[in-house]
Amino acid sequence: METKRVVIQDIQAPKDEELLEAAKLLAGNGLVAFPTETVYGLGANALDEAAAKKIYAAKGRPSDNPLIAHVARMEDVDVLVKEIPQAGRKLMETFWPGPLTLVFPKSECVPYGTTGGLDTVAVRMPSHPVAKRLIELAGVPVAAPSANLSGRPSPTTAEHVMQDMNGRIDMVVDGGAVNIGVESTIVDVSGDVPMLLRPGAVTIEMLQEVLGKVEIDPVILGPVQDGRKPKAPGMKYRHYAPKAQMTLVEGADLEEMSGKLRALAAEKIQQGYQVGIICTEETRAKYPEGIVRSIGTRGEEDTIAHNLFAVLREFDDCGVTYIFSETFPKDHLGQAIMNRLCKAAGYRIV
Ligand code: AMP
Ligand code: MG
Numbered sequence: 510m511e512t513k514r515v516v517i518q519d520i521q522a523p524k525d526e527e528l529l530e531a532a533k534l535l536a537g538n539g540l541v542a543f544p545t546e547t548v549y550g551l552g553a554n555a556l557d558e559a560a561a562k563k564i565y566a567a568k569g570r571p572s573d574n575p576l577i578a579h580v581a582r583m584e585d586v587d588v589l590v591k592e593i594p595q596a597g598r599k600l601m602e603t604f605w606p607g608p609l610t611l612v613f614p615k616s617e618c619v620p621y622g623t624t625g626g627l628d629t630v631a632v633r634m635p636s637h638p639v640a641k642r643l644i645e646l647a648g649v650p651v652a653a654p655s656a657n658l659s660g661r662p663s664p665t666t667a668e669h670v671m672q673d674m675n676g677r678i679d680m681v682v683d684g685g686a687v688n689i690g691v692e693s694t695i696v697d698v699s700g701d702v703p704m705l706l707r708p709g710a711v712t713i714e715m716l717q718e719v720l721g722k723v724e725i726d727p728v729i730l731g732p733v734q735d736g737r738k739p740k741a742p743g744m745k746y747r748h749y750a751p752k753a754q755m756t757l758v759e760g761a762d763l764e765e766m767s768g769k770l771r772a773l774a775a776e777k778i779q780q781g782y783q784v785g786i787i788c789t790e791e792t793r794a795k796y797p798e799g800i801v802r803s804i805g806t807r808g809e810e811d812t813i814a815h816n817l818f819a820v821l822r823e824f825d826d827c828g829v830t831y832i833f834s835e836t837f838p839k840d841h842l843g844q845a846i847m848n849r850l851c852k853a854a855g856y857r858i859v
Contacts (some may be wrong), residue, residue, distance in 0.1 A: 513680045520544070520684040523639045525646065532646035534679050536630055540567055542656040542670045542685035545635040547608045547693050548663040549670050549708065549817070550579065550653030551678065552643075558622035563650055565690065567677040570659040574742050575625035575695070576652035577610050578632050581644040589630050589650060589730045591616050596720055597698035599729075603719050606636035608689055609712040612697040612741075623652050625742055629699050639684045655692060656681075662749045662818040662825075662853070663750075665690050665743060690815040691845050695741055696723070703717060705729065706741035708845040710814065728850050732856040751821045753785060755854040756830040767795040769859070770833050774799045785824040786835035791815070799827060810842040817846065 515531065517523045531541045535801040538560050541552045551568065551579035553560035555578040565572050583601060586593065590613035593601070594747055597611050624630050634640060634708075638685070644651050658673040667683035674681070694709030696716060704724040705713055716723045728739035758773065760766025769786070774784045775798065784799040790806045802820045805812030824832055834850060837843045851858070 510676055510679065512671070512675050512678055514683055515669070515680060516667075517639055517685075521638055523642050523684075523760060527644055527838075528639070528643050531643055531682050532648075535643070535647035535651055536649055537652075538563070539680070540564065540678040541643075541680045541682060542664075542667075542674060542686050543580075543640055543641040543651070543761065544637055544667070544679060546637045546666055546688045547635075547691065548616065548687055548689075549656040549681075550640070550651075550652040551656035551670075552579070552647075552651040555579075555623050555652035556618055556620065556647075558620040560619065561622040563710045564652060564654060567674060568654065568657070568659045570654065570783075571670055572622075574652050575627055575631060576623050578619070578630060578650040578655055579644055579653050580624065580634050580650050580859045581633060581641050583634065585650060586613075586632055586634075589616055589619055589632055590614060592700050596703045597658045600696060600703075600716070601634075604711050604715075605634040605639050607634075608636075608693045609633065610695045610707075612695065612699055612706070614699050615740065624845070627742075629851075630688040633693055633694060637684070639682060642692065643855040644683065652808070661819040662751070663692055665815070665818050669819070669848075672822070683857070688815070689811070690817060690819075691849055694845070697740055704740065706739070708844065710811075710847050712841050714841060715842060728799050729844075731851075749818065749849055749853040750855070751832060751853055752825050753829045753832045755834065755857065757836050757837050757850055757854045757858045759858060763792055766835055767792045770835065771796060772859070774831075776832050779805075782831055784828040785827075785829040785832040787820060787832065788798065789835060794837065799829060799833075800824070807837070810837070810846065811835065813846055814842055815850060 610633040694711040695707040758770040
């Protein structure tokens, strides 16, 4: 299959002509990758079991890992869910359109092929102008997991999508680099107390402000323990895994952290290995050797989220054997950043 690439001229105001072919593919049985404000999604008709199967095949994704259904308007949620609990309604009103996915009890229309066999369905309304208009034109809810091969870092540019999906999907809608860079926050509102299943740009602090009490699925804070099942099935897989062995380095302050990291890197470099170092603008000058990449500015954590997956991909491409990364405070957006870094490192932290 040849993967067609359609470049959107103005992502703030995409033209319908630019999106019509993609929309037709989505309404039919096709696979189309498109930009959202979080990462690139790999879209297919969420109500069509066969289309969902094609997503799993293209990604090499385990079929028990459910897909998020994307909608263009609030009212499009109704057909997908049995009911909208009050907490869900409040969150929709506050954060939609935006980087928040909500898990509801599913309606009969949603095939088990989309929900990985679960009786719940995850739904999100993206704010990205291209995603919004494309879903509207398709006229169906669009199931769209991240458009990477299973186990690879999520794609934040159309180039990343092509690296993984060229020849496996019908089309990539190219809207340049995405804004946020980490996947959506997921909150389960199907039970009595809302529960955070995956941290993202809508932070736990923001959720608590709206809801008061929010539980946190313990698996987002540490490795999956035997017998403890994450509520978001996808969280059990070693996502975002770079090819290199990755280690996170903690320290009481930046001085101690960078000192430790520098010593660990030096040891491997001396043994003749290629070593990647993930640092920030504040600490870049502290690393005289290794392949050093700054992922952003500590004072502006959104820059770190934005660059994180691109840096992991870059290290994959340049073939380093070891990666050492600095760590970040775990509050606000830092919770999402550390969740992704911990998973990428397989929780190897020193
Ligand atoms: P991705 O779209 O690749 O970011 O992955 C979707 C994430 O949403 C995975 O971690 C899934 O496990 C999670 N998810 C999707 N549907 C549900 C659901 N019904 N209940 C819990 N988690 C879900
Ligand atoms: Mg994913």
